[in-house]
Amino acid sequence: MMRQAGRYMSVYRKLAERYPSFRERSETTDLIVEISLQPWEAFHPDGVIIFSDILTPLPAFGVPFDIEEVRGPVIQSPIYSEEGLKSLHPIDLEKLHFVGESLRILRREVGGNTAVLGFVGAPWTIATYIVEGCTTRTYATIKSMCHTAPHVLRALLSHLTQAISDYIVFQVESGAHCIQIFDSWGGQLPPDMWERWSRPYIEEIVSIVKNKCPQTPLVLYINGNGGLLERMKATGVDVIGLDWTVDMEDGRKRLGKEISVQGNVDPACLFSPLPALTEEIQRVVKCAGRRGHILNLGHGVLVGTPEEAVAHFFEVARSLKYDTLHQDRAVDSKLVV
Numbered sequence: 171m172m173r174q175a176g177r178y179m180s181v182y183r184k185l186a187e188r189y190p191s192f193r194e195r196s197e198t199t200d201l202i203v204e205i206s207l208q209p210w211e212a213f214h215p216d217g218v219i220i221f222s223d224i225l226t227p228l229p230a231f232g233v234p235f236d237i238e239e240v241r242g243p244v245i246q247s248p249i250y251s252e253e254g255l256k257s258l259h260p261i262d263l264e265k266l267h268f269v270g271e272s273l274r275i276l277r278r279e280v281g282g283n284t285a286v287l288g289f290v291g292a293p294w295t296i297a298t299y300i301v302e303g304c305t306t307r308t309y310a311t312i313k314s315m316c317h318t319a320p321h322v323l324r325a326l327l328s329h330l331t332q333a334i335s336d337y338i339v340f341q342v343e344s345g346a347h348c349i350q351i352f353d354s355w356g357g358q359l360p361p362d363m364w365e366r367w368s369r370p371y372i373e374e375i376v377s378i379v380k381n382k383c384p385q386t387p388l389v390l391y392i393n394g395n396g397g398l399l400e401r402m403k404a405t406g407v408d409v410i411g412l413d414w415t416v417d418m419e420d421g422r423k424r425l426g427k428e429i430s431v432q433g434n435v436d437p438a439c440l441f442s443p444l445p446a447l448t449e450e451i452q453r454v455v456k457c458a459g460r461r462g463h464i465l466n467l468g469h470g471v472l473v474g475t476p477e478e479a480v481a482h483f484f485e486v487a488r489s490l491k492y493d494t495l496h497q498d499r500a501v502d503s504k505l506v507v
């Protein structure tokens with residue numbers, strides 16, 4: 171489940187009181203392992219997601235950042251000029267030793283029946299933070315840069331493409347079974363702009379990673395991806411994450427049978443009465459069909475979500491039987507949540 175660890179869990183909030191800095195919590199091996207295992211111990215999902223952030227690798231290629239309680243991510247020196255590009259350097263994976271160590275420990279801790287999942291941000295999404303300096307609602311600076319300084323933006327995105335590719339391979343070699351690429355803010359671009367400013371860089375990442383780790387499935391998630399589904403498929407990833415604004419059945423039709431899908435229960439549904447949540451999970455699973463569906467939310471668990479609802483989500487997922495959901499014969503297929 172996306173964002174399955176974090177602020178909605180009381181054990182996490184208690185730990186955060188003792189370790190108030192997000193960077194400390196997400197850059198200390200023991201804490202990363204402990205936080206990653208909190209939802210695994212509480213709900214027994216099929217996958218453990220390393221507790222980290224899409225911004226975690228930034229300092230390893232020359233971009234310091236912090237996560238502030240109210241403002242969220244803050245980049246001390248945003249990059250929007252050729253001068254700013256000078257601070258970038260190739261990713262130094264030794265500076266991310268805690269990620270490698272945590273993935274290795276998680277693999278040992280969870281045994282053979284649980285997948286260990288790594289993730290990265292896509293170049294466009296990471297660039298929105300590096301250029302804007304913080305979370306933005308308008309993306310005005312980076313979008314205007316597409317016209318005022320396209321060469322600078324291209325150089326930044328190319329640098330990020332190489333760094334992120336190296337970082338994915340590092341995560342796989344450290345033990346991640348599967349990698350999700352978050353182009354969370356790709357849906358903020360008109361589709362033709364996404365084609366120019368995001369897709370080529372994701373495609374290059376996919377090609378580098380498929381060359382070095384051909385067995386590792388890659389999931390691509392974009393928030394607000396209704397206008398982009400077919401374009402996402404063309405990147406060559408193995409799984410397309412659907413947010414909840416796309417009907418699962420429509421998504422399936424548009425994407426065809428040969429690609430897998432993930433999603434797409436509305437995270438807000440976890441605030442509804444549990445029987446309504448049960449029905450929605452069953453509906454989504456039924457619409458997704460019998461093969462190649464990773465049951466998940468359409469985006470991360472929201473802050474304030476009742477933990478009982480998350481527990482219920484996993485219980486319902488485990489209880490599903492294809493032969494009762496579908497009239498056709500049951501298949502021996504596993505649900506991953």
Ligand SMILES: O=C(O)CCc1c2[nH]c(c1CC(=O)O)Cc1[nH]c(c(CC(=O)O)c1CCC(=O)O)Cc1[nH]c(c(CC(=O)O)c1CCC(=O)O)Cc1[nH]c(c(CCC(=O)O)c1CC(=O)O)C2
Binds near residue numbers: 192
């Ligand atoms: O998420 C927030 O609302 C707070 C600020 C924020 C963070 N990263 C950020 C944002 C969004 C933004 O403002 O741009 C920026 C961020 N981090 C991430 C994404 C990708 C996405 O969710 O679409 C994004 C961009 C989009 C987005 O936030 O929706 C990914 C992320 N951060 C994180 C995790 C791990 C996890 O939660 O299990 C994960 C993903 C793992 C997965 O779902 O597979 C961890 C994280 N990062 C962060 C926090 C909050 C700070 C804290 O615990 O003290 C937390 C913990 C939590 O969400 O409760 C900081």
